[in-house]
Amino acid sequence: MENKRDHKLDNFFSYSFSLDCLIFGFQDGKINLLLVKRESEPFKDQWAIPGDLIYPDEDLPNAASRILKDLTSIEGIDLHQAQTFGNPARHPQGRVITSAYFALVRMDDLQEYARSWSDRIQWMPIYSIPRLSFDHNEIAISTFEVLKQKLTIYPIAFDLLPEKFTINNLQEIYEYAFQQDWDKANFRKKLKKIPLIKLNEKQKNVKHRPASLFKLDSEQLSKMIKREDYSFSLKIN
Template structure:
């Protein structure tokens, strides 16, 4: 990109910021990067950058996340758009937040490009961030909590094959609500799960059966209108 182009681009441009929520030890974290460039050099921020002129938003989300953190194969979901005219000190930059939920230990984040460091920080210990990124993180966290009720994104936080107890623990954490084991199993009766023959390994007690989310059946049922996910 030439300098003159950059100038025009930057008087009115569109960026995309990724709020990556990571689950570990029963806690939700957010992935931050340290900026090595102006503006807000040396500030912590969420990974984000300008969208290319010919790039679709979901593609941009993946590219930007990979460029800055080397994370890939993560399903990103659209969140809110933030367009305050003063949110970026160098010009009008409207930004669209995308978010994802991952298990921290299944991925390896590495600083790349102009990201100097990466850091997982618990959601309730987020420091002062660059731009309006605190607003973006908080708003997106609220949205996440709502979406957990209506969309089966909780499975992003579980291993592909999980025990019903793991599922229940996640539920209890996400909705901050304890639940009886037997009753939890009744509650999820209609969620399309695949029961495998395989069992939990290396536990000092009766191993639990492993399940996985039946994504194909889920989409079929939703399409037919015979099922709507609700936690």
């Protein structure tokens, strides 16, 4: 027992701590995960969740923000901690413990960026993730479960939507996440508990009645949360 512990840690890779940042986006009715193609061994040229070692003076949320910003230039959005993974065999080159964080981003804000990097990064629908590097499939599944859990209680789905969205956009997020359909009338009734502002604007160029655009009343929401007056919850099944 004492012997095992006499490992020296001067080799950065022999025992280190990293953070994986799972970036989720929503488009065309699907929730996507941003993957990067690895540029070095191990698993060179295979898809992976973006991540990095944590710097010595960095708190975990800082590291998550940094990774998100380096990759997408996005700043100032909420990051959520999911699970931490520490199987000694998870990294072939040494002991690397990793914490998963996730962010929900507006894919629209990233269009041109995504094109410029299109050979090294890719959005993949969460239910169609290919085989990934390391134990990243397990991390993706686990983190998506945490995301789903939070979706049932917190109003984080809006982070995936553009500022102006239709009620149906929102419903699609839930239907895709839980692979389950809701009645649109009843779904709208659930939303009564979330403060939304109906804009004087409608969808365009649709060959059916255009839907009204809404935005989240963030101020009102903060107030409600402050006075513990926020009670949205979505029952599955």
